[in-house]
Amino acid sequence: MTWTPDKPIISIKDVRKSFGAVEVLKGVSLDVMKGEVICIIGPSGSGKSTLIRCINALNDIQSGSITVEGQEVHDPKLDKLELRKKVGMVFQQYNLFPHKTALQNVMMAPVKVLRQPKAEVEARARALLRKVRLEGKENSYPGELSGGQQQRVAIARSLAMNPDVMLFDEVTAALDPETVKEVLVTIRDLAAEGMTCVLVTHEMGFAREIADHVYFTDRGVIVEHAPPREFFEHPKDPRTRAFLSQVL
């Protein structure tokens, strides 16, 4: 089965996932079309991180199916590298390589994993750092950068693999309020360029502004989903209303 852009780029069907005896995802389904931005919101522990970690096979699943560009992610024969070239991921805690400079962090995967020529990768990496507004920080080590700057390096590092989809897991949750904005601007630029994005976020204003579709999760299920206007103005489920009244 070959994938064409009129089909969902990510398709999640009835996914169940347990850690030991605890079922964390209890039958989750959602589709993402190419170029779409979807936001996942929900209370702590509801399974948001687990869900997006399943998309790039950082977590395995017990049943159901997840495909990216038509390819089953949890097929044991899957070439993980092929998947990870398509799906970039940025974490809450940035997780940069502390022993490498910003530029080296961005260059490392294309050079070591894809074995692309160094000079070419370096030019691209510099351009990416410019794009995330970090010109002049190329030779700084992660320990010398602020949280917001590190997070933008992490975004550039993911982009260096030329992914088709970007996953963001609460990438602003660990940041100071002043630096949250600079990271959100970066993500907004990406979305504007047509990058398919799946964001887990606590920034309701941002979700409302940027998302094509908002999903609300609670205790391992998707309670409700809708376009942002509808979602925030006319939430249907009482659980969604309760959650929104707490965070808004």
Added chain:
Amino acid sequence: MEQFFTWLYQEQGINLTIGYDSYDRGLFLAGIWMTVKLSVLSVLFSLVIGALGAWIQGSPSALMRGLVGAFIAFFRNTPPLVQLYFFYFAVGTVLRHTGENGLPQPLVSGFGWAVISLSLFAGSLNVEIFRSGIEAVPRATVEAASALGFNRLQTYLHVVLPLALRISLPSLGTNLVNLVKTTSLAYAIAVPEVLYVSAQIWSDQLNVREMMNVVLLTYIVLVAVLVWGLHRWEKSMRIPGFGT
């Protein structure tokens, strides 16, 4: 120079033949060189063994992990001198080939066995040292590498090992210093290293007291050089804004 050592002997009774006798001096310098070779080779191989063993200990195969565990237990729980004898006398007498004169010849020299034995001994300790360093590398950092498409080996070589090495360096240094001191065991299988040649000199010249001091001083200098090298290494690996 030679006049000074001759004077030292004749006027003060301190008989440092290596100072005025060119044969003894040549012998002694060759001994130092041998100790340096033993040390450098064993340090390098023990580091490779340590890194390799720690890598295998993280492997999904229980069999491989078990083998490394047994290797560590064997080398950590038996005396290095006995290990050396085991390789030289037990393994060494099996590994023979027929020489040109028709007599059996050892495949590996005493020097070779000393390097092998010392590398395995120190390497087994390095495995554990690296492993505790690896455990201190945050899981999240490893995960970020997987998310970027790094496979297990690439993650190990480019992310885990460089970070683990920095964490392990203090204990690694202690073990490597011990390794340099342990090269003197090669004396027991007649590898002409510093202690061995010194014993040759003192049994000819009857200057045990003088040579003992020279031997101790030599090790102090060798260890100082190693410690200095380790410091340089640590400095060159220091990450701005990381750790301290």
